[in-house]
Amino acid sequence: MDDIKSYVQQHKQRFLDELIELLKIPSVSADPAYSQDVIDTANAVKASLEKAGCDLVEICDTPGYPIVYGEKIIDKNLPTVLVYGHYDVQPPDPMDLWTSPPFEPVIKTTELHPEGAIFARGACDDKGQMYMHVKALEYMVRTNTLPCNVKFMIEGEEEVGSKSLGWFVERNHEKLANDVILISDTGMISNQQPSITTGLRGLSYVEVEVTGPNRDLHSGLYGGAVANPINILAKMIASMHDENNHITIPGFYDKVQELSQEERAEMAKAPFDLDKYKKALDLNDIYGEKGYVTNERNSIRPTLDVNGIWGGYTGEGAKTVIASKAYAKISMRLVPNQDWEEITELFTKHFEAIAPSGVTVKVKPHHGGQGYVTPTDSIGYQAAARAYEDSFGVKPIPVRSGGSIPIVALFEKELKSKTIMMGFGLDSDAIHSPNEHFGIFNYLKGIETIPLFYKYFVELSK
């Protein structure tokens, strides 16, 4: 398809300008301070879908942030592709580590992006990857090459657990009826070696609170005589991994799917350079669960990480205080067959059980999601593989990702269809970090590849 290649080259600048406008709106769903910006972003997405050629576009109200729904139905007898994406972004902090303001997009070149990359929060996750689908639709509509029906469902709460999306999907089976779900919210190995994510980890995210004395105390007068909630919290967190970095929560591993030696050997084929990996992160060594290599630790194995901790005096200088309370945000990445709600319960029971007398603890479940695996023999996967091979000239490798898209499992349960994760980002794009960026090559390559997926999916569906 040279048409798409030349179309992309012809409209390249406009495609970049449109994405940059979208990135300027700080749609941080985790922080209520940005709620109006989140709404504004939903409206911007709606307008872009209308311009791209959808026949019907709606802002669908939910208990939380709205979902933007759009569709172009050309023939009821043809297959339907449902595109999912999200228009909300992660909080930008720590702000001081950004080399340019997170919501003032700029194009800079990097070692991996010699053609330049757009630096902004959400550039890759997920505004940039979501917008590739909008532009792919524009191409197919304008050139009259859309081979099937298409529906868009773009949500605004992915970074905080997609609560409203679940609510919406459960109530709109018919509206969302489809033959395959297409998502670009993952990465690929490199610009030379594309890959398709076939597995995702689940997630259980909780916040814990440890309370000691009913007020902050002078550490001289009380130190040594009462339980210090920060020391206790540290002790409780530390006890959750044993000396082999196995998680100690009873029952945590009971349902974990162990991979066969063959599967692990297949995984090991993905190119990986440990020295480069360490160098990129300035690490003197890696760290993790005994008996597994890095690419297994961050994909097929469950984890427990503290994402945030706070308590006591954290200002300038010194304060000799024993805090009344200490807090932590803790998330567990789960693998297929681990049920996130069951894991959340196991965590809660365990955390309460190990709390020593002298303190009281509270566990507040935040959100979660199930893990997922895409069968590589499915039509959807085959269509995606051909699309990548055409546009990159290289066969994509199927990989299991450590990340979570909590609603993929929900889609299968509610909509009975498989999800194909066509990601075009790179691990080095710093999503969820300061200086998030998305390569111009990747953005345009995505727009090129997506119409090929439609073409092959329709062909293989016949």
Place this chain on the structure above:
Amino acid sequence: MDDIKSYVQQHKQRFLDELIELLKIPSVSADPAYSQDVIDTANAVKASLEKAGCDLVEICDTPGYPIVYGEKIIDKNLPTVLVYGHYDVQPPDPMDLWTSPPFEPVIKTTELHPEGAIFARGACDDKGQMYMHVKALEYMVRTNTLPCNVKFMIEGEEEVGSKSLGWFVERNHEKLANDVILISDTGMISNQQPSITTGLRGLSYVEVEVTGPNRDLHSGLYGGAVANPINILAKMIASMHDENNHITIPGFYDKVQELSQEERAEMAKAPFDLDKYKKALDLNDIYGEKGYVTNERNSIRPTLDVNGIWGGYTGEGAKTVIASKAYAKISMRLVPNQDWEEITELFTKHFEAIAPSGVTVKVKPHHGGQGYVTPTDSIGYQAAARAYEDSFGVKPIPVRSGGSIPIVALFEKELKSKTIMMGFGLDSDAIHSPNEHFGIFNYLKGIETIPLFYKYFVELSK
């Protein structure tokens, strides 16, 4: 001495008003944002000493905040009392737990203070207790009953380690020459049972930093494969106490002075109600070092407490991030014979030694001070004991406090004189906590008792 009692009654309202004015200035030495307020407070103290009758008052510059020096020399052949106090205060946070603004003093009654107490940061620690000495001087000067020479040395960095005070004392041996040092910066058992603090704990205060990856990472893509600095910090902190809550730093206890069974039996005589203690703090149980009771754990035993911890995402909602860095402020309370600089070194060496590969750690010593013991057979202690007995009608009990006044040991080393700690606060006064307060009874009783100390000290010195 009914004169002093009636004088206090007669001027009670003015004594309260003057202290309240002083408490309105937020002299938080730990936070540079308040630096001008700290200076303003020094000037206010200078003016109060001049008004009270000092012949000479100076604002003495130091590398840090100034020291207010005042003196009234009536006869070179008479003994000299050096009064020490501090005009700086602890940071007020957490602000939201204050029932009235920390720097807008109000008088409220409490169960222990039926005559009312002044609620404000610094009310007890140490503006209120320091100002008792100013008013006691005023009385002795106006009634011409000052029986000896008096010097005042009021500093502005006690809450951050008194660095400049050490600098000042070392350079002013002659100016500060004295026969006894008098400090009111401690508490007593109750308004019915006065006590005199004869021992103080030393202090070593450090800040630690644990660094993992060079940037915040997505916990899904990297979780399980790299060391999480928060998890590691928790593990390191947890490892610093064993199952008996003994501190595990090698050499930490080597120089700790063990008390004899007799001394411990003497200590046990101090009235203590464990149920009341737990109830006052809403604790279901106490917690501490095996083999020692509460009153020993917080006085004759060294401790290690985390005073603050922070890292990762601590805002609203959820963020699935692995932080690049985690921090903690850690203080160790020390007992006589433990050298704070040596302990700081032991801590640093140990903390660096237990850091796993995969992270790097930094230890930044904040400040510290030595422990101290006042001999109960000294003239100073005897004079103080009689003064309390006269004004309270009850013999005071000598007690060891868990708190630290880092410079008391320095005074002995540099000025070769003993320090008497005549404290009038109560443990329940919430110093270093929200809603700090100081009983009106205690404030006025202090002003009454201090002139008696001068009287007896001069008599016993003859």
